[in-house]
Amino acid sequence: MNNKGFTMVELIVSFMLTSIIVIILVQIIINLKEIYEYSDVKTELLTKQATISNRINEQLLNKQLSNIEECDDIVNYCLNFMFTDGSMTKLIVDTSNQTITIGNDKIKLADDSYFGKIDASITPLANVAENKNDSILKIQVDIEHDYFEDQNFGLYLVYQYDYQKMNLSYLNFG
Amino acid sequence: MKKINNKGFMLVETLVCATFIVGILIVVYVQFRNIDQSYEDSFKYNTVNNLYLANQARIYLNENGLENLKTALTNNDYIDITTCPAAYLEEVNYCKQLFLDLNIKQIIFSEYDLKDKLQEQDNNLSLELLTFIQRVNLIDEGYVIYIEFNDDTYAILKVF
Numbered sequence: 001m002n003n004k005g006f007t008m009v010e011l012i013v014s015f016m017l018t019s020i021i022v023i024i025l026v027q028i029i030i031n032l033k034e035i036y037e038y039s040d041v042k043t044e045l046l047t048k049q050a051t052i053s054n055r056i057n058e059q060l061l062n063k064q065l066s067n068i069e070e071c072d073d074i075v076n077y078c079l080n081f082m083f084t085d086g087s088m089t090k091l092i093v094d095t096s097n098q099t100i101t102i103g104n105d106k107i108k109l110a111d112d113s114y115f116g117k118i119d120a121s122i123t124p125l126a127n128v129a130e131n132k133n134d135s136i137l138k139i140q141v142d143i144e145h146d147y148f149e150d151q152n153f154g155l156y157l158v159y160q161y162d163y164q165k166m167n168l169s170y171l172n173f174g
Numbered sequence: 175m176k177k178i179n180n181k182g183f184m185l186v187e188t189l190v191c192a193t194f195i196v197g198i199l200i201v202v203y204v205q206f207r208n209i210d211q212s213y214e215d216s217f218k219y220n221t222v223n224n225l226y227l228a229n230q231a232r233i234y235l236n237e238n239g240l241e242n243l244k245t246a247l248t249n250n251d252y253i254d255i256t257t258c259p260a261a262y263l264e265e266v267n268y269c270k271q272l273f274l275d276l277n278i279k280q281i282i283f284s285e286y287d288l289k290d291k292l293q294e295q296d297n298n299l300s301l302e303l304l305t306f307i308q309r310v311n312l313i314d315e316g317y318v319i320y321i322e323f324n325d326d327t328y329a330i331l332k333v334f
Contacts (some may be wrong), residue, residue, distance in 0.1 A: 004249055006314045007185075009185065010185050010188070012187065012258070013185070013188070013192075014188065014192070017189075017193075017196060020196055021196060022194060024200065025199070027203065028202075028203060028206055031206070031210055032315075035210070035213065038332050042217065045220070046217065049221070050221070050222035050223075050224060053222045053223045053226060054222060057226045061229075070252065100286075111192035113196065123271055123275065125265075125267060125271055126269045127267070128268050129264075129267050130266065132237055132238070132265065133233070133268075134263060134268065135233070135270060136272060136275050138275050141252075151325075152325070155221055155223070156227070156277075157274075158227055158230050158275050158276055159230070160230060160234065160272065
């Protein structure tokens, strides 16, 4: 009798065990590939979001806002922030060139990202005690990327103020 | 006379080796998944945008009931202020509108060492928020707010 070779049972068991090992290794490689592909893009998106957010929020924290007006720019979304120390900062969203400008800093969107919803709103609340914040300003500039659905890498700014000190009840961002 | 071929492995030997290798690979894969999950979670914790939003919540608390909250902590590990409880906070309607505009899903006020006091499971806190509290260890004194936002991101901020 020729005893060389493998039995059927040995072959099946070996094949099954090899398959399990290969599947686990392939899954690890797929995950690593995804991390490699997407991490660069996500890091850039988050870095730009942090830059945009820092630029505008630092000014709002360190200075006293006196008024906000729409700019004369009829092409872009534009707001002019005016402070009690006499300084001004413009926020310009240029959807055609894919840039957002805050003061002197112009930031270009990451490749393949695009603007989503752009909006500003003011919510004044009645019956709030004097000398307390009683109005809420909200500015939203969404930045999206197809790789990351349902994630927003844009600016979402909320600012509280006292209506008695800054008489602002309406804003048209557009 | 029958010649016995002793070259090669027995089935038992093969099974034992393969099981050992598969076991190691499963452990490696599980550890890799944990690292991958931590990597994903790192993008959700304390983003710059969220910290500024948390700061707006802090501004509100400083004006409207912070001392009440500090006093209430003598009897509680943390206080859930998501619904703006009138027992602690002032200007409740303003608070509700503010938390809505800040996209806050849940916000709790506590001392900095809440991590050491929390049970593994707390029915009042989501599992993700519990995980965030357990993982983040940035503040070593005073009072803090932990915030879970509607977009599944989280922030912690010290309250003065």
